[in-house]
Amino acid sequence: MEETIVKADKDLSTRFAAIRQHTEFICRPLKTEDYVVQPCADVSPPKWHLGHTTWFFETFILKPFLPDYKVYDSQYDFVFNSYYETVGARVIRTDRGNLSRPTVEDVFAYRKYIDEHMGRFLENGDFSLNLIETVDLGLNHEQQHQELLMTDIKYILGHNPLFPPYATEYVPNGLKSMASPFHQVVAGNYQIGFEGEGFSFDNEHGRHQVWLNDFKIATSLVSNREYLEFINSGGYQNFNYWHAEGWDWVRREHIGAPLYWHLIDGKWMNYDLGGLTEIIPENPVCHLSFYEATAFANWKGFRLPTEAEWEVASAAFDWGSRWEWTNSAYLPYPGFKKADGAIGEYNGKFMVSQMVLRGASQATPVGHSRSTYRNFFHPHLRWQFTGLRLILD
Numbered sequence: 001m002e003e004t005i006v007k008a009d010k011d012l013s014t015r016f017a018a019i020r021q022h023t024e025f026i027c028r029p030l031k032t033e034d035y036v037v038q039p040c041a042d043v044s045p046p047k048w049h050l051g052h053t054t055w056f057f058e059t060f061i062l063k064p065f066l067p068d069y070k071v072y073d074s075q076y077d078f079v080f081n082s083y084y085e086t087v088g089a090r091v092i093r094t095d096r097g098n099l100s101r102p103t104v105e106d107v108f109a110y111r112k113y114i115d116e117h118m119g120r121f122l123e124n125g126d127f128s129l130n131l132i133e134t135v136d137l138g139l140n141h142e143q144q145h146q147e148l149l150m151t152d153i154k155y156i157l158g159h160n161p162l163f164p165p166y167a168t169e170y171v172p173n174g175l176k177s178m179a180s181p182f183h184q185v186v187a188g189n190y191q192i193g194f195e196g197e198g199f200s201f202d203n204e205h206g207r208h209q210v211w212l213n214d215f216k217i218a219t220s221l222v223s224n225r226e227y228l229e230f231i232n233s234g235g236y237q238n239f240n241y242w243h244a245e246g247w248d249w250v251r252r253e254h255i256g257a258p259l260y261w262h263l264i265d266g267k268w269m270n271y272d273l274g275g276l277t278e279i280i281p282e283n284p285v286c287h288l289s290f291y292e293a294t295a296f297a298n299w300k301g302f303r304l305p306t307e308a309e310w311e312v313a314s315a316a317f318d319w320g321s322r323w324e325w326t327n328s329a330y331l332p333y334p335g336f337k338k339a340d341g342a343i344g345e346y347n348g349k350f351m352v353s354q355m356v357l358r359g360a361s362q363a364t365p366v367g368h369s370r371s372t373y374r375n376f377f378h379p380h381l382r383w384q385f386t387g388l389r390l391i392l393d
């Protein structure tokens with residue numbers, strides 16, 4: 001089959017420059033030492049994010065498609081490959097914090113080198129649609145890492161005993177009150193999945209029909225005030241509310257509150273990007289695991305939405321300040337097919353043992369959210385900006 005050749009439009013190179021700059025903007029308040037540490041396996045050092053997103057463009061665009069391209073450093077494949085088996089050996093994830101080299105300065109120089117080559121490449125070429133889609137994937141990948149950068153920076157600073165603020169002007173999102181506390185959806189056949197123009201990930205493709213029963217979904221997220229009631233009524237001490245796995249997790253990890261909550265002199269304090277402050281009762285509760293979200297819903301006598309219920313009802317409420325746990329396992333949609341080559345490793349191989357989160361969060365970059373977006377994490381993880389919304393049958 002003949003490939004369609006198109007001229008990359010100015011918009012793509014402008015967008016490339018803007019997104020790459022935004023990543024560096026997020027890092028601007030950091031000190032050199034903040035770029036390097038890895039306080040737990042799931043959190044990557046900011047320096048690694050900066051290098052890895054750059055490596056993506058070098059590996060999937062410049063090396064295969066720019067004639068006479070000179071690789072910046074042949075060792076970077078080993079250091080900045082995340083999980084692409086197709087591309088070869090890589091440093092293990094838990095060792096990312098041991099990389100005192102390349103230095104922060106080296107990584108910024110690497111970014112500059114790649115940005116200059118990508119800039120020239122995008123301005124001059126005629127490309128196949130496939131290549132343009134790979135650039136677009138690289139940009140959306142970088143935006144995903146922008147959110148991870150925010151959550152990892154928060155974890156790094158929030159686990160420093162001095163609780164340094166990331167940015168003092170940081171203001172957390174408040175709850176938006178809605179006219180009606182619940183939105184009713186009537187039973188019927190509905191369509192879910194991506195359709196239309198613009199970028200989407202392969203895991204959203206395959207728009208398909210789903211049957212939904214009658215349900216009522218809350219138009220607001222669960223607040224800190226409601227979650228405190230759960231804590232104060234002994235929610236973390238009663239196994240009846242928890243999955244067996246969740247209960248094991250609570251006991252093994254000594255969990256008794258959301259991540260970043262600290263009981264100091266009888267007051268619940270919360271570390272946020274602005275520093276350690278008292279809990280704001282009206283704000284949506286944040287940094288819960290799937291286990292905690294489910295236990296809260298059980299305690300309240302409600303349940304979590306499925307991802308289909310969430311998507312169908314999503315136009316009826318404001319979403320976007322918290323990733324919302326759903327009660328749906330992360331599985332392929334009907335007809336899902338992995339792309340050939342390394343790009344096929346992007347989403348499909350993670351479709352096991354994880355739960356879907358819907359919406360977006362205060363850390364999601366502008367222009368990177370849509371109602372069909374499927375985020376996914378293991379049920380015990382809670383360092384993303386995760387919250388919940390309830391359903392009443």
Ligand SMILES: [Fe+2]
Binds near residue numbers: 052082141145
């Ligand atoms: Fe990545």
